Amino acid sequence: MDPRWHQALYRTEGINSEGLEGHAYVPDGLNVKTSSPLNNHPGTNPEQLLSLSLSTCLEATLEAIERERQLSHTSEVRVQVAFIGARAHYEFLVNAQIKVAGVDFETAKSMTAEAERRCCVSQLLAGSKNYTVETVKEFSQSK
């Protein structure tokens, strides 16, 4: 397959054999109860897990950028995910909002652009028209 798998700095695996109402787990790692987002059973879901993955990846990248620019850490990332569609054709919308409180807005926009390009999860989503990233002064509901 892709020879780059052999150059991995880190590898992990997530497993689900139970479906949406069940559990997903990483061997020797995180184990989460899952449930449909459309009922009120306790549990997380693909939407929440994706929002946590992307927000952490973008925030980690912003932290690195802050360090490289010798800025103190003032960034925050909020990722909203919406589940849309109808039977047999569903989609997710993903919008990341990035706020960097400690710098002027132009600098925050340049840091956002750099984080969007460097964050590994962001790169994976970059080909989708359903993925957007914005720099914000205040967080708000995506619309």
Place this chain on the structure above:
Amino acid sequence: MDPRWHQALYRTEGINSEGLEGHAYVPDGLNVKTSSPLNNHPGTNPEQLLSLSLSTCLEATLEAIERERQLSHTSEVRVQVAFIGARAHYEFLVNAQIKVAGVDFETAKSMTAEAERRCCVSQLLAGSKNYTVETVKEFSQSK
């Protein structure tokens, strides 16, 4: 922005303000401790969270396909994620392995293709050359 946000069946939000060594959370939902995959601090990371999101999404889709085809539930999904690269340019590789024990291999391949197309997280990753999906008779390390 995109008017489809207003038609959402479900919306959620993941927040990270602390970085890679900290926490990420969904308000009123999952809260996880995070840490770098390259140290041994306790915590999950973007790689694990993405693997759990995608494996749950694919498995939920396979469950629906099994139901539509009046098959009993025998599918399992394992998603491997590798972190590759070097300073200032890192990437993730993502490979999903799908096993459907209860059907012949040709049927399993057709169910895999359908799940890859219908699963919302899979759709988001479809534009990336780093994302692959395979049907397997037995799970193995991606390579």
